[in-house]
Structure formats: C-alpha cells, structure tokens
Amino acid sequence: MARTGDDHPAPRVILLHGMARTARSMKPLVRDLCRAGYRVHNVDYPTRHYDVAGLVERYVRPAVAACGSDLPVHVVTHSMGGILIRYCLQSTDLPPGSRIVMLAPPNNGSEVADRVRHWPAYRWFMGPVGQQLGTGPDSIVHRLRPVSAEIGVIAARRSIQPWFSTLIPGPDDGAVSVESTRLAEMRDFIVVDSSHSLMLFNDEVRRQVRHFLSTGRFAR
Numbered sequence: 001m002a003r004t005g006d007d008h009p010a011p012r013v014i015l016l017h018g019m020a021r022t023a024r025s026m027k028p029l030v031r032d033l034c035r036a037g038y039r040v041h042n043v044d045y046p047t048r049h050y051d052v053a054g055l056v057e058r059y060v061r062p063a064v065a066a067c068g069s070d071l072p073v074h075v076v077t078h079s080m081g082g083i084l085i086r087y088c089l090q091s092t093d094l095p096p097g098s099r100i101v102m103l104a105p106p107n108n109g110s111e112v113a114d115r116v117r118h119w120p121a122y123r124w125f126m127g128p129v130g131q132q133l134g135t136g137p138d139s140i141v142h143r144l145r146p147v148s149a150e151i152g153v154i155a156a157r158r159s160i161q162p163w164f165s166t167l168i169p170g171p172d173d174g175a176v177s178v179e180s181t182r183l184a185e186m187r188d189f190i191v192v193d194s195s196h197s198l199m200l201f202n203d204e205v206r207r208q209v210r211h212f213l214s215t216g217r218f219a220r
Contacts, residue, residue, distance in 0.1 A: 011074065012067045015042045015212065016060065018079030019133075020126060025200060029076060032206050038074070039211075041067065047080070048127035050139050055129065056088045064088060070095035074213050075149075078200060079104050079175070080133065083140065089147040099150045099216060101209045103199050104173055107153070108180040109135030109142075111168045135180070146185040152212040154205055155181040156194040168170045173199075 013033050015026040024045035033040050045059040067073040073094050075085050082105025094100075106113075113134040132140040159165040159174035171178045173196035184188065194202045211219045 007071050010037055010039045011072060011213075013038045013040050014060075014063050014067065014077060014085075015040060016075065016077040016081030016084055017044075017128060018077075018081055019047045021078070024079065026076075028200050029206060029209065032210060033076075033213075036210055047129055051082060051128040052083060052087050052132055056084055060084050060088045061092070064092065064094070069095045071095065071105075072099070074098055075100045076209055076213075077102050079196065080105065080129065081105075082107060083133065086144045086147055088141070089149065090145060093207045096150050099152070099213055100147075101212050102151065102153045102181070102183070103205065103209075104156050104176050105153065105181050105183075106133050106176045107183045109133060109139045110176055110180065111135055112164050112175055114189060115167050148185075150216050151183060151186045151191075151193070152188045152208075152216075152218055153181050153183055153186045154199070154208060154218075155189070155191045156190050156196055156199055158193055158195045160195045160197070187216060188212065188218050 005078050017023055017025050023042045026042050030040050030042050042062055043059055043063045045055050054161045077085055082102035085100060110133050113175035117131055117134055155178040156173035157171040157178055159172055165172050175196040177192055178191055192205055194205060199205050208218050
C-alpha cells in the first residue's frame with residue numbers, strides 16, 4: 001500500500017485502481033488530492049493473480065483498517081476498484097461521513113467481459129477477476145447488497161475502442177455502458193465527455209471528485 005502525505009490529522013482518501021492497471025494510473029488524483037489537503041493511500045494490487053475476494057482480503061480491507069475510525073475515510077475508485085470497495089463493505093462499514101466516488105464502475109457488469117471472458121488471451125491477461133465482472137447471473141455484481149456510504153458515480157461517454165463499443169448497448173466509454181455504471185443507492189450521478197482509460201487525466205473529472213468529497217454532491 002502506498003501512502004502520500006504527512007502525519008498530521010487530515011481527511012483520508014483511499015484510491016483503488018482498475019483491472020490490469022497499477023497504482024501509477026491514479027497518480028493524477030494523488031497529486032490533486034494531496035494539494036487539497038487530504039492524506040492519500042494509493043493502494044497497489046496485482047489484479048491478475050486473485051479474484052475479487054482475494055484482492056479485497058489481501059489489499060483493500062487492510063487499507064481501510066489502517067485508516068482507523070476516528071475520521072471519515074473517503075474512497076475514490078476507477079473501474080473495477082468500485083466493485084472491490086462494494087465487496088469490502090458487505091461485511092464492514094466506513095466511518096460516519098465517509099464518501100465514495102466511483103469512476104466508470106461496472107456496477108451492473110461489463111458487456112465486453114461477457115463477450116471475451118472465454119478467450120484464452122483475455123483469461124491469461126485478466127486472471128480470475130476477469131471472469132467475475134460480466135452481466136450474467138454468475139457475475140459477482142449481482143451478489144452485492146447496497147452499501148451505506150455516500151456514493152457519487154461519474155460515467156464517461158466517449159470511446160476510443162470502437163470494436164468494444166459495438167458490444168455495448170447505448171452510450172459507452174469503450175469498456176462500460178453509461179447505464180451499467182449506475183447504482184441504486186448512489187447519491188449523485190454525472191456523465192462526462194471522456195473515455196474509460198483517460199478519465200484519470202481529465203481535469204473536469206478530477207475537479208468533480210474533489211467537489212463530491214467536499215460537499216457530497218457534484219458541481220452543476
């Protein structure tokens with residue numbers, strides 16, 4: 001687990017990256033949130049080697065526990081990271097006042113995963129977790145109960161992967177449909193003009209992350 005920031009009491013933010021990525025992909029958010037005064041825990045984990053439960057128990061739950069319970073613990077996720085924190089919160093709670101911002105989460109599963117999950121190259125590259133994120137009845141997303149933290153979801157609607165977009169109904173970001181990112185218990189929801197993989201480099205996305213962590217709503 002990587003940590004950035006000093007030891008003085010300040011709001012804490014856990015960052016959870018997406019599938020087939022590393023903590024380096026979250027660096028733009030690390031910089032912004034540290035400048036805004038947060039203590040940032042940028043969690044790194046090998047997405048190819050474990051399923052969702054394994055990743056949560058080895059990496060996510062220890063990161064949440066290390067933050068303690070005396071102050072709110074905010075979480076910002078990209079893509080699969082949103083499923084990891086939802087799984088973690090099935091059996092634990094964040095401290096009162098905690099907020100979660102999910103960037104392009106496959107909250108209702110990924111249509112792309114449905115199509116390619118059995119391809120040998122996909123199975124090798126994505127590992128066990130890549131088999132759990134489809135939209136079918138065996139998908140882990142259908143086993144997750146609502147969580148109690150304040151949640152904001154940012155979806156994207158620009159694709160730089162046109163072939164994948166042909167597999168996805170409605171507006172999409174090249175990996176996840178806008179509709180699939182929605183969560184029944186979310187407090188706020190916006191759609192931005194960005195692609196799935198480039199959201200973290202989008203100035204408006206990062207501004208909206210900071211606004212939600214501060215206010216519990218996105219800027220309108």
